[in-house]
Structure formats: structure tokens, C-alpha cells
Amino acid sequence: AQKITQTQPGMFVQEKEAVTLDCTYDTSDPSYGLFWYKQPSSGEMIFLIYQGSYDQQNATEGRYSLNFQKARKSANLVISASQLGDSAMYFCAMREYSSASKIIFGSGTRLSIRP
Amino acid sequence: GAVVSQHPSWVICKSGTSVKIECRSLDFQATTMFWYRQFPKQSLMLMATSNEGSKATYEQGVEKDKFLINHASLTLSTLTVTSAHPEDSSFYICSARGGSHTEAFFGQGTRLTVV
Numbered sequence: 001a002q003k004i005t006q007t008q009p010g011m012f013v014q015e016k017e018a019v020t021l022d023c024t025y026d027t028s029d030p031s032y033g034l035f036w037y038k039q040p041s042s043g044e045m046i047f048l049i050y051q052g053s054y055d056q057q058n059a060t061e062g063r064y065s066l067n068f069q070k071a072r073k074s075a076n077l078v079i080s081a082s083q084l085g086d087s088a089m090y091f092c093a094m095r096e097y098s099s100a101s102k103i104i105f106g107s108g109t110r111l112s113i114r115p
Numbered sequence: 116g117a118v119v120s121q122h123p124s125w126v127i128c129k130s131g132t133s134v135k136i137e138c139r140s141l142d143f144q145a146t147t148m149f150w151y152r153q154f155p156k157q158s159l160m161l162m163a164t165s166n167e168g169s170k171a172t173y174e175q176g177v178e179k180d181k182f183l184i185n186h187a188s189l190t191l192s193t194l195t196v197t198s199a200h201p202e203d204s205s206f207y208i209c210s211a212r213g214g215s216h217t218e219a220f221f222g223q224g225t226r227l228t229v230v
Contacts, residue, residue: 050217
């Protein structure tokens with residue numbers, strides 16, 4: 001069974017600093033995808049970044065990068081030069097491609113950026 | 116990214132009535148749609164997965180007669196909460212996947228309050 005773990009319920013970071021949000025996962029499927037979503041207080045889910053299990057390089061999207069360590073089964077999100085607008089809930093998610101392909105979410109990390 | 120529209124964004128209904136929530140993919144064909152429920156300050160809990168033209172697959176513990184899901188076309192899925200009770204009050208959010216997209220895109224969510 002697939003499982004996603006986010007061990008940081010909340011984090012405070014000074015504006016303009018970089019922040020790393022932790023995510024570990026567990027799966028027996030060799031083919032899977034890892035996602036990060038941002039959920040502001042409005043409730044919408046905003047897709048940030050994707051990493052496939054067979055991708056050789058870490059994914060990057062603007063200020064977001066995914067530190068993918070396959071052997072350790074971790075997929076940490078790194079946000080560089082944090083901004084006040086980055087304050088939100090962040091969810092790590094996984095999809096197993098060989099099975100039902102549903103997307104399962106971790107418990108989330110609430111990130112607060114201090115001015 | 117692709118656009119998924121969910122309607123209504125909020126609804127208040129009386130106990131015992133039914134409520135229908137719509138989820139539409141506006142610019143791509145959604146072969147798969149997912150329905151999630153989110154309690155305050157918690158993660159998204161997958162309720163069911165629906166593929167166009169077939170019956171939805173419900174997660175364990177989700178009452179299929181209580182939460183009716185219809186995915187009759189490649190752009191529309193509906194969730195009907197039947198005989199709603201106050202404990203059904205929650206944030207319901209859909210996501211859709213299809214076309215050339217690896218990730219799933221989310222609707223804006225529906226906040227249901229049953230009084």
C-alpha cells in the first residue's frame with residue numbers, strides 16, 4: 001500500500017530565506033510519480049511540481065525544486081527566496097502507475113513566512 | 116495548467132436534503148476524476164475515483180449510497196450527498212486528470228454546511 005509522510009506540521013521561515021519541506025513515501029510499485037501542491041487559505045489546490053520515479057534529474061519549476069532521493073524514498077520540496085505569498089499549506093502526494101493510479105496525499109505542512 | 120471548475124463553491128442545506136456538486140474540466144478531457152473530502156486543518160481524504168462511463172471506485176469506509184458519483188461525460192463529474200446530515204459538513208474538492216497531463220488539476224472546492 002502506498003503511504004506518504006510529512007513530519008513537519010508547521011514551519012516558520014523568514015522572508016527571502018530558502019525552506020525545505022520534508023516528504024517521505026513508501027511504495028512497492030517501481031513506477032510512480034510524486035507531486036507537491038500548495039493550498040492557500042482559500043482552499044484551492046495549486047499544483048507546484050512533479051517528479052517521476054524514473055526521472056534522472058531533480059525537477060525544478062521556478063523557485064521550486066524537488067530534492068528526490070530515490071534510495072531514501074524522500075521527495076523534499078525546496079522553495080528558494082521565500083515570499084510572503086508562500087504562506088500556505090503544502091501537501092506532498094504520490095501516484096502509483098501500475099495500480100489504481102489514485103493520488104494519495106500526506107498530512108501537510110503549514111508554512112508561515114515572517115516579514 | 117488545465118482548468119477545473121467546481122460548483123457551487125459553498126452551500127448550506129437542511130438536514131435530510133440532498134446536495135449535488137459539479138466538477139467540470141474546461142479545456143481538457145478528464146478520463147479520470149477524483150473526489151476528496153477535507154476536514155479543517157487536515158489532509159485530503161480520497162473518497163472515490165471515477166472513470167468516464169463506468170462506475171466509481173469507492174475507498175474503504177465511504178458509503179456509495181450516501182455519496183453518489185456520476186461521470187457521464189469526459190468533462191463532467193457530479194457528487195451527490197444524499198440525505199445530508201450535519202456530520203457531512205466538510206470541504207469537498209474534486210480533481211481531474213486526462214489528456215497529456217501527468218498531474219491532476221483541482222477544482223476550487225465546495226464548502227458544505229448541513230444545518
